[in-house]
Amino acid sequence: MPGSPDFPAALREDGFCFVDADTMQAWLESDGALDDWAQFRASWNDLAPDRYLEKLGKQRRRRHAVFTLSRSGSRDEDIVREPHQPHYQSLAYNTLQGDIERWFEPILDPVAGSQSLQAILRHCQRLFGELAPGVRRWHAEVHQFRIEAQAEAPGQPTPEGMHRDGVDYVLVLLVDRENIARGTTSIHDMHGREIGEFTLTRPFDAALVDDARVFHGVTPVEAIDPALDSHRDVLVVTLRDADRAGRGNGVSPGTYSAAAGG
Numbered sequence: 001m002p003g004s005p006d007f008p009a010a011l012r013e014d015g016f017c018f019v020d021a022d023t024m025q026a027w028l029e030s031d032g033a034l035d036d037w038a039q040f041r042a043s044w045n046d047l048a049p050d051r052y053l054e055k056l057g058k059q060r061r062r063r064h065a066v067f068t069l070s071r072s073g074s075r076d077e078d079i080v081r082e083p084h085q086p087h088y089q090s091l092a093y094n095t096l097q098g099d100i101e102r103w104f105e106p107i108l109d110p111v112a113g114s115q116s117l118q119a120i121l122r123h124c125q126r127l128f129g130e131l132a133p134g135v136r137r138w139h140a141e142v143h144q145f146r147i148e149a150q151a152e153a154p155g156q157p158t159p160e161g162m163h164r165d166g167v168d169y170v171l172v173l174l175v176d177r178e179n180i181a182r183g184t185t186s187i188h189d190m191h192g193r194e195i196g197e198f199t200l201t202r203p204f205d206a207a208l209v210d211d212a213r214v215f216h217g218v219t220p221v222e223a224i225d226p227a228l229d230s231h232r233d234v235l236v237v238t239l240r241d242a243d244r245a246g247r248g249n250g251v252s253p254g255t256y257s258a259a260a261g262g
């Protein structure tokens, strides 16, 4: 794998790591071509409002899809999109919107089948497979998120605050950032201590998170120039062992309330 081999070690030792854009792009390209990245990035212009958050007076645009990733290197290695289904988090992980099945607009077929997303999923399959070699199949949920900052209202990438997603691993990949200030990611341990802080600023900057061990959250975003459009676009991929019974990983949420976003 190109780039520093210490990144997966940091994930193993610390429960998270920040991966700079150059390294992340090289890692992804080692798992597939990114020739359609420009179209992939442009697909964030066609997301749908989060109707569930709107009821709470908050704004976020998104699309969602579920894939099964069979173990990298196995004879049946494969990436299969599953039928469209709701996104579910228990109340233990999402005190804002837990215990409800939330149906989001599906990720469009050309995006789901794009070279870029396939390379990203292939990379998740391989990287997290190295960390958890006993997992045969991953249940992978893919979220396209756009946060817009308005003059009168900062955008909230993680309206639920510091949280865990109730999965095994999380990738947050910055796709685009336009006229945006702040949006700092912080990582807290199970005792509520901050153990890391970084800001995804360049496309391909990424956060890798061991969701069973740490909480993550992102500060609100503001427009640098309130007169202009602004957005922060991220791809979030969550993985949990598909063969584990039930939804979520069942680990106590610890200090904070919890749930999805990046």
Ligand SMILES: [Fe+2]
Pocket (backbone or CB within 6 Å): 163, 164, 165, 170, 216, 259, 260, 261, 262
């Ligand atoms: Fe999250």
